[in-house]
Amino acid sequence: MRHSLRETWSGLKRNLAMTIAVVVTMAVSLSLLGAGLLTSMEVDLTKRTLYGKITVQVFLCTENTQGGRCEPGKGTTDAQRDAIQQTLEANPEVSAVEYESKEVALAEFQRVFADSPAVHSRTADDMQDSFKVRLHNPENYAGVSSEARGLQGVQAVQDQNSILEPIFKWFGALQWATITMSVLLLLAAALQIVNTIRMAAFSRRREMGIMRLVGASNIYILLPFLLEALIAAVIGVVLAAGTLTLGYWFVIDQNARTSITALPWIGWGDLAAAIVSIAAVGVALAVIPTLLATRRYLRI
Amino acid sequence: MITFEDVTKFYPGQQRAALRNINLEIDKGEFVFLVGQSGSGKSTFLRLILREYRPTKGTLYVAGKNLGTLPQWKVPGLRRQIGTVFQDFRLLPGKTVYENVAFALQVIGRPGKEIRRVVPDTLEMVGLSGKEDRPCEELSGGEQQRVAIARAFVNRPKILIADEPTGNLDPETSVGIMKLLDRINRVDTTVIMATHDSSIVDQMRRRVLELRDGELVRDQAKGIYGSA
Known part of the structure; x- marks a missing residue:
């Protein structure tokens, strides 16, 4: 064991510049990967929370409304309203349908605009009856709302999801950009490790030849190289974990969480999960290229 | 200690066998010279014993193990029972x-x-x-x-393989090395030595195996370098 450690140490010293390059690439690529993972988690969390709150609202016709599937000058009849409700409830995507009368809508309007001079500008007849529709999976709102738009007596369909969609699009783009960049950098790190270990193995090929000849086991021959790559990887992982923690603490914990309270924010547990993931990737990134780079020297 | 049973070795992509139908047995504690021109198969012979290659045909036993079926992970264990010396010292x-x-x-x-x-x-x-x-x-x-x-x-080790151990040495120094190998042989170590050095073989009068174009053409007890 002492021999392996000594060999590892001398290998690290011999390839100091390369080792530093590996550590830096590892740290940057793993930080980016971690940031990508955290963004994904944040997107998922936001989607889950916001989508759970929002509904598709189906407005019915009144005598004054126009457009949609309204007959001019006529409101939605009771039969049409029942038909609309039945159709909505029959849709497998729908989890609940709630009827909101124009009186309820007026009360809500008065509550929202209580401090505004506009509060007395409306009467119940200015408001519309509507159905509030909840979905099993709010992301699949499009089918429900287009079906509702085609029903007789429906004036308009408002899906709040369409407001969120562009936000999530940007989130998604950000997430993929970070992950793509990190994958490219991880590839660079893997190739650097292959190179470093191949050089180290080449400079020790005499020793390795003699080791094989006198019957040293493969794992014994491999150990110094594995340790060398693992040490570089562990330093890279620690730096990346530090960067992520600092970033999380500063961006989310100290700022976003207090200034943007409307959105839910990922917690320290999510950060820990991301760090565990990048640690696993870092270790794999050390071990697999090392095995590949030393394969030809271990062939018996 | 070492048994070749009809061993043939082809290298990948080569038409001619590096070793052909070798049958022989080397007992514990024997001292064997392996002679023959360059390319006659001496190195292949030694490398098969070290399990650097497997025989293409036939069976080879070394220290009680069938090298054709010896799993990869047991090769280090085999090599711990074999010492190896080269012309260039390494x-x-x-x-x-x-x-x-x-x-x-x-x-x-x-x-x-x-x-x-x-x-x-x-x-x-x-x-x-x-x-x-x-x-x-x-x-x-x-x-x-x-x-x-x-x-x-x-x-x-039970076996000592020496591939031209005196090839880079002057005659006087070679004698010293041969005395040493002889001493190692006397403590029951099987010694197999490939050599071109006729004077050493002629002086020692030990078993001589001669290879020519991959075939064993002579197996002589107390032999000399050139064919009698």
């Missing part, structure tokens, strides 16, 4: 005499206490006492070959 530059010999034991995980006991004994046996701390590069060719022999023998 010492590790930058290490001392002691370190070169100790290396063979360190890398197979022997405890330090045992190493500190066995290495000086072995160095004394090969006549290098007092030179433990000398860097190998400073030694003469004969002394370097003694270090290599010490390294091959320090683990007390």
Whole structure:
């Protein structure tokens, strides 16, 4: 064991510049990967929370409304309203349908605009009856709302999801950009490790030849190289974990969480999960290229 | 100790067999010279024993193991029973005499206490006492070959393979090396030595195996270098 450690140490010293390059690439690529993972988690969390709150609202016709599937000058009849409700409830995507009368809508309007001079500008007849529709999976709102738009007596369909969609699009783009960049950098790190270990193995090929000849086991021959790559990887992982923690603490914990309270924010547990993931990737990134780079020297 | 049963070896992509239908047995404690021109198959013969290659056909037993079926992970165990010496010594530059010999034991995980006991004994046996701390590069060719022999023998293998061990040495030094190999043979180590050195073979009068174009053309007890 002492021999392996000594060999590892001398290998690290011999390839100091390369080792530093590996550590830096590892740290940057793993930080980016971690940031990508955290963004994904944040997107998922936001989607889950916001989508759970929002509904598709189906407005019915009144005598004054126009457009949609309204007959001019006529409101939605009771039969049409029942038909609309039945159709909505029959849709497998729908989890609940709630009827909101124009009186309820007026009360809500008065509550929202209580401090505004506009509060007395409306009467119940200015408001519309509507159905509030909840979905099993709010992301699949499009089918429900287009079906509702085609029903007789429906004036308009408002899906709040369409407001969120562009936000999530940007989130998604950000997430993929970070992950793509990190994958490219991880590839660079893997190739650097292959190179470093191949050089180290080449400079020790005499020793390795003699080791094989006198019957040293493969794992014994491999150990110094594995340790060398693992040490570089562990330093890279620690730096990346530090960067992520600092970033999380500063961006989310100290700022976003207090200034943007409307959105839910990922917690320290999510950060820990991301760090565990990048640690696993870092270790794999050390071990697999090392095995590949030393394969030809271990062939018996 | 070593049994070749109809062993044939083809290298990939080659039409001609490197070794063809070899049948022979080498007993424990024998001293065997392997002679023949370059390209006659001597190296292939030795490398098959070391399990660097497997026979293409036939069966080869070394130290009770069938090398054709020996799993990869057991090869290190086989090699611990075989010491190997080369024409070019293959010492590790930058290490001392002691370190070169100790290396063979360190890398197979022997405890330090045992190493500190066995290495000086072995160095004394090969006549290098007092030179433990000398860097190998400073030694003469004969002394370097003694270090290599010490390294091959320090683990007390059952078999010692020597591939042209005197090829780079002058005749006088070669005699010293042969005396050493003879001594190792006397403690029941099987020695197989490939050589071009006719005077050594003629002097020692041991069993001679002669290969020609991959075939065993002579197996002679107490033989000489050239065919009788």
